Amino acid sequence: MPRGSRLTPQELGSIQALHLEGKSGRYIARNLGRSENAVRNALKPKTKQKAPRKSADRPRRISEAIDQILKPSTVRKLLNSSHAAKWIKRKPSPDIKPHHKAARAAFAAKYLSKTHVWSSVVFSDEKKFNLDGPDGYQYYWHDVRTETELYSKRASGGGSVMVWAVISLQGKTQIAFLEGRQNPECYTATLDNYLVYQDPYRALGIQKLKWAAKSPDFNPIENVWGQLA
Incomplete structure (x- = not known):
């Protein structure tokens, strides 16, 4: 055999x-008429081939080529240069439940x-105004x-x-400057001094508007305070 x-x-x-x-590899090769390299390969332990790894249940949506480009720094640069996105502070919001949403919609419809x-x-x-500026707006x-970078802030x-x-x-x-906790007595005094009694006669028939909760x-x-702040 060739x-x-x-x-x-x-x-x-x-x-x-x-x-x-x-028997040595040389002896076996000479005896069978084969090369020593062929004999060595035949005597090598056979490694068990690993089964192909199953892909995840969810298919990959980003190819490997694109994945090499989408580094965190690249994403930040794209967002920073975009006119459709900017880095802002997340605003707090009341914890609005479904029944609050329904009440808000009913108030608006009414x-x-x-x-x-x-x-x-x-x-x-x-409204509370901090003398060192608004809370938590030192971002950069x-x-x-x-x-x-640091910024100075008083105690x-x-x-x-x-x-x-x-x-x-x-x-x-006029703007009322409040002192201490605004309990019912303090709030009533504020109404008397700044709202109800600006003229010699006390206003009568004032009704409280039924307001939607957490609204x-x-x-x-609130827009006035936003302009002042």
Whole structure:
């Protein structure tokens, strides 16, 4: 049989038998008329081939080529250069449940066409202003190769002031500067001084508008505080 051809099952058996008898590879090759390399390959232990790995249940959506491009730094650069996205602070929101949403929708539907009502409604609210600026607005893009930037802040935020005011279609009240906790007695005093009694006669027939729970955004005075802050 010419050299280079595949070993037959008989030759493979002979190689194994002679090897078990202690014969050398050179002796086996000369005896079978094969090369020593062929004999060595036949005597190598056969490794069990691993079964192909099953793919995950969910197919891969990003190819390996694209995956090499989508590094975190690349994504951040794309977001930073995009006109459709910007890095902002996440705003807090009340924990609104389904029944709160239903009440909000009902409130909006009730007054959707009753625009005349708002001419006789006053909107009040209180607001805390920190003397060192708004809470938690010190954000910036940091270069990790440089020292972290710091900003000075006085103890306890430098203090704060609590104010209260009223707006309506007829105008606005003076800003009330509140002191201490606003318990019912303090709040009543604020109403007397800044809302109800601006003229010699006490207003009568004032009714409280039934408000949807957890709906501070319904109050337009929030926009006033937003402009001032």
